[in-house]
Amino acid sequence: MVSPKIAVIGAGINGVSSALAIQEKIPNAEVTIISEKFSPNTTSDVAAGLIEPYLCDDDVNKIIRWTKATIHRIQEYMAEGNDGAEEMSGYWIQSVKEVPKWLEVMKNVNVLSEQEMKQIAKRPEHKFGVFYSTWYLEPTPYIKWETEKFLKNGGRIVQRKVENIRELDKDFDVIVNCSGLGSKKLVGDNGIYPTRGQIIKVSCPKVKHFFLDDQYYALLNDSTITLGGTKDQHQWDVTVNPKLAQKIFEGNCVNVPSLRSARILSHHVDLRPSRATVRLEIDSKLGKLVHNYGHGGSGITLHWGCALECAALVEQLVAKRAKL
Numbered sequence: 001m002v003s004p005k006i007a008v009i010g011a012g013i014n015g016v017s018s019a020l021a022i023q024e025k026i027p028n029a030e031v032t033i034i035s036e037k038f039s040p041n042t043t044s045d046v047a048a049g050l051i052e053p054y055l056c057d058d059d060v061n062k063i064i065r066w067t068k069a070t071i072h073r074i075q076e077y078m079a080e081g082n083d084g085a086e087e088m089s090g091y092w093i094q095s096v097k098e099v100p101k102w103l104e105v106m107k108n109v110n111v112l113s114e115q116e117m118k119q120i121a122k123r124p125e126h127k128f129g130v131f132y133s134t135w136y137l138e139p140t141p142y143i144k145w146e147t148e149k150f151l152k153n154g155g156r157i158v159q160r161k162v163e164n165i166r167e168l169d170k171d172f173d174v175i176v177n178c179s180g181l182g183s184k185k186l187v188g189d190n191g192i193y194p195t196r197g198q199i200i201k202v203s204c205p206k207v208k209h210f211f212l213d214d215q216y217y218a219l220l221n222d223s224t225i226t227l228g229g230t231k232d233q234h235q236w237d238v239t240v241n242p243k244l245a246q247k248i249f250e251g252n253c254v255n256v257p258s259l260r261s262a263r264i265l266s267h268h269v270d271l272r273p274s275r276a277t278v279r280l281e282i283d284s285k286l287g288k289l290v291h292n293y294g295h296g297g298s299g300i301t302l303h304w305g306c307a308l309e310c311a312a313l314v315e316q317l318v319a320k321r322a323k324l
């Protein structure tokens, strides 16, 4: 049977993961990643890598299914001794009590007692809290690992900005859109918008737990801590705001006083591809097109579950075409 030719637009975590999942699902497929930018210059590379749904209002059962698949994927990645992934424990301190259903995928979940809150709270608005263990997955080394597997499987890479999806019609049987915020222009989706996030990467080896509250976060990675974080909707400005950086640093030092001795390494800003829900579907109007974009603040968390479902949709289209 003639090998199906698949184009995947985008080389962030969702593009590379979808391309790899398609190769694994349809071994005779010829898969090409076409992207304007590649790691380490994608939004995915700026992510703190926390495995936790955030700024994503999808159906919680879908979120749980996708997150569980990603956690399983992280175990596989860690089992090979790769850098950039590890289990981590810490505190989510809240002003309004929240114990979301997705906490069931985390480990060692413990809703803090009043006594424990007295020890942990750093601000008057710190009223409730949850201790749990989750994982981090640093995007840049992970995308490198996935890309190497993709190329070893015979995948091709083309650096190019796609101006119109129809450009790809003649050369490909199925097209997958993982363009993130680029979908606003590429497929005219006015439902997707930027949520600007600014972070600081610091070195502070003595901090061993993550700490999140309604405004700030301090998240562990292999050798750095990511301090955040802002979430400004419909803001497109990606220049670092020094005043905001100061606020992020100071705010995190109130929550985690040990951070006062942190060494500042770098500042970053990027735009979360925000949407009411993740768009993961076959495009009813354009037929041979599958969408996988709009993951908001959860693209690392949801990526492998979404990639597997994206590959299943591509397989459906390939099977349909084979019958034609």
Ligand SMILES: Cc1cc2nc3c(=O)[nH]c(=O)nc-3n(C[C@H](O)[C@H](O)[C@H](O)COP(=O)(O)OP(=O)(O)OC[C@H]3O[C@@H](n4cnc5c(N)ncnc54)[C@H](O)[C@@H]3O)c2cc1C
Pocket (backbone or CB within 6 Å): 009, 010, 011, 012, 013, 014, 015, 034, 035, 036, 037, 038, 042, 043, 044, 045, 046, 047, 048, 049, 050, 051, 052, 160, 161, 162, 163, 178, 179, 180, 181, 182, 183, 186, 196, 197, 198, 199, 269, 270, 271, 272, 273, 292, 293, 294, 295, 296, 297, 298, 299, 300, 301, 302
């Ligand atoms: C500060 C910050 C911290 C974050 N922290 C976390 C976290 O801790 N955990 C978590 O789960 N998520 C986090 N996120 C969210 C996460 O980064 C995103 O959800 C995720 O990166 C989206 O991945 P993506 O592959 O869909 O998009 P992107 O990484 O944006 O990739 C899109 C790709 O499409 C390409 N592209 C776009 N348009 C075109 C076109 N027309 N032609 C060709 N190529 C095109 C781009 O070049 C790029 O390669 C964070 C985000 C920010 C901003």
Ligand SMILES: N=C(N)NCCCC(=O)C(=O)O
Pocket (backbone or CB within 6 Å): 048, 050, 052, 054, 055, 197, 212, 213, 216, 217, 228, 229, 272, 296, 297, 298
């Ligand atoms: N509960 C939280 N604050 N999670 C934020 C984790 C970082 C992230 O996902 C982002 O900045 O998009």
